[in-house]
Amino acid sequence: MKGKNPDKFSLTDVVSIADFSRADIEFVLRRAAEMEKTPQSKKEKILHGKTVASLFFEPSTRTRLSFETAIQNLGGKVIGFPEAEVTSGQKGETTSDAIRIIANYADIIVMRHYIEGAARRAAEISSKPIINAGDGSNQHPTQTLLDLYTIKKEFGKIDGLSIGMVGDLKYGRTVHSLAYALALFKEIKLYLIAPDSLKMPRHIIEDIKGRVAVHETSDLNKFLPEVDILYATRIQKERFPDAVEYEKVKNVYIIRKKTLQNTKKGFRIMHPLPRVNEISTDLDDTEAAIYFKQAANGIPIREAILSILAGAKKK
Ligand code: CP
Numbered sequence: 001m002k003g004k005n006p007d008k009f010s011l012t013d014v015v016s017i018a019d020f021s022r023a024d025i026e027f028v029l030r031r032a033a034e035m036e037k038t039p040q041s042k043k044e045k046i047l048h049g050k051t052v053a054s055l056f057f058e059p060s061t062r063t064r065l066s067f068e069t070a071i072q073n074l075g076g077k078v079i080g081f082p083e084a085e086v087t088s089g090q091k092g093e094t095t096s097d098a099i100r101i102i103a104n105y106a107d108i109i110v111m112r113h114y115i116e117g118a119a120r121r122a123a124e125i126s127s128k129p130i131i132n133a134g135d136g137s138n139q140h141p142t143q144t145l146l147d148l149y150t151i152k153k154e155f156g157k158i159d160g161l162s163i164g165m166v167g168d169l170k171y172g173r174t175v176h177s178l179a180y181a182l183a184l185f186k187e188i189k190l191y192l193i194a195p196d197s198l199k200m201p202r203h204i205i206e207d208i209k210g211r212v213a214v215h216e217t218s219d220l221n222k223f224l225p226e227v228d229i230l231y232a233t234r235i236q237k238e239r240f241p242d243a244v245e246y247e248k249v250k251n252v253y254i255i256r257k258k259t260l261q262n263t264k265k266g267f268r269i270m271h272p273l274p275r276v277n278e279i280s281t282d283l284d285d286t287e288a289a290i291y292f293k294q295a296a297n298g299i300p301i302r303e304a305i306l307s308i309l310a311g312a313k314k315k
Contacts (some may be wrong), residue, residue, distance in 0.1 A: 012312040013130045014305060015122040017141045017177040018207075022184040028047050028145050029152055032297075032302035040073065045078030046307045053081035053106035056133070057087075057095070057113045062273060063133045063142070066298035067137070071300070079105060096125055098133050103128045108309050129309040137171040137239055144177040146301040150240050150294040151229065154268055158287055162226050166193040167233035167278055169200040171240075174272040175233055176204055183208040191223040193218045195249050220253050224262050231253070232271045232278050240279040256280040260288055270294050 003021030010024055017025075026250055035043065051213030052071045056064050064082060071078045081087055089098065095118060102109060103126045113123055113132035119139070134140040151158055151252045163182065165175045168185030169192055178199065182188045190212050205214055215223060224230070232255055240246040255269065271279055271291040283289045 001170070009308050009312075012134075012309070012314045013043060013126075014141050014309070015119045015123050015130060015132045017144050017180045018139075018183070020141070020184070025145065025148060026314060028301065028304050028308065029149050031308060032145075032149050032300040035300040035303040035307070038142075043073055043303070044075030046303075047071060047074035047107075047310055050310060051105065052306065053080055053102045053109045053111075054078050055102065055109060055111040055113075056080070056082050057084040057111070058134065059083070059116075060112055060133065062295050062298055063112065063140075063224040066099040066295075067133065067302050067306075070299055074303055074310075076107075076306070078089045080110075080166075082226070096121065099125050099130075100312055108306060123275035127314060128314050129314065131305060131309065134173055137173055139177045140173040140272070141174040142179050142298075142302060143174045144181045144303060145305070146271070146294065146297045147174070147178055147231070147270065147302050148181060149263070150290060150297050151314075153260075153293075154290060155266075158182075158211075159188070161228045163192065164191040164193055164230045165200075165233070166220060166221060166230060166237070166255075168198045168235045169194040171196040171236050172233045174257045175200070175231065178231065179204055179208055183211040189213045189226070190215070191227055192217060193220050193223070193253070195252050197245060199251060203248070208247065213314065220255075220259075221262060224259070228264070229267065229268050229270055230263075232269060232275070234271075234274065234276050234278060251277050253278055254280060255283065257282040257286065259283075260286065263288070274310065 001026040009027045035066050055093050068078050099122045108129050110131045110133050113135050116136035116138035120136045123130040132141055169175050181243045197219050235250050237246050269288050273295055
């Protein structure tokens with residue numbers, strides 16, 4: 001039975017949100033809330049004497065820097081690299097070999113990789129816990145945990161909410177992870193808004209269907225009055241195999257201040273960031289815009305995950 005005990009975290013790696021039970025998610029959210037109340041003098045004992053490897057084979061601002069801040073807040077040491085170009089991968093070393101070696105240097109490994117499934121493979125090889133900081137278009141579980149933490153803080157609950165996801169639902173790992181997580185909560189309505197070329201993969205819809213009410217459309221305005229949260233995503237130029245296809249959809253949805261006229265009371269806009277054109281800056285100072293608060297929640301959530309995995313023992 002997957003992670004039913006509310007007082008225990010059932011995983012020794014954080015690879016995919018699909019591995020989590022609701023109890024696991026709630027365990028992390030509770031720990032993050034505790035982290036926000038814990039004095040720095042107490043927090044810095046949590047990773048004292050421990051080393052965390054921060055391996056980023058793909059660009060990142062928020063995830064890498066919030067993990068590295070969290071490690072330092074918890075009194076740990078950070079080793080690692082911010083880009084693949086400075087590693088011995090350039091000499092032909094495989095990521096599998098690199099993970100085998102780095103597991104001897106570090107107590108926990110945080111890894112972002114451009115290949116889908118790279119984190120799962122690393123978790124199989126590594127004797128130390130692996131935290132997936134994003135693997136290609138597949139999963140971004142720690143982003144989802146901070147998204148859920150943000151939702152819980154704003155709405156006081158996750159059950160019963162109506163959530164629109166808009167933009168690149170095909171290649172967007174944040175929305176893939178979030179869709180799986182929301183399927184663990186009750187009476188969620190999910191509105192998937194994307195052009196035909198960027199629709200949510202069918203296998204994800206099949207996996208969550210039955211637990212979540214799913215509606216699909218390419219028209220942003222169709223369900224806008226229904227949703228409590230609009231989770232916007234960037235159309236990711238770097239994921240398109242064909243530049244012409246990117247040009248066709250790059251500015252398909254632009255959310256502006258006037259978009260708020262058609263939304264319900266308490267409506268909120270989230271975005272994993274970075275944004276390009278999809279959210280106009282005229283929204284930034286509105287009550288609805290919570291994407292900067294969302295990014296700030298990356299610190300307590302990543303402190304929570306690191307503190308939990310610091311005590312994990314892999315077989
Ligand atoms: N949200 C997110 O993953 O941002 P970065 O790519 O900057 O880490």
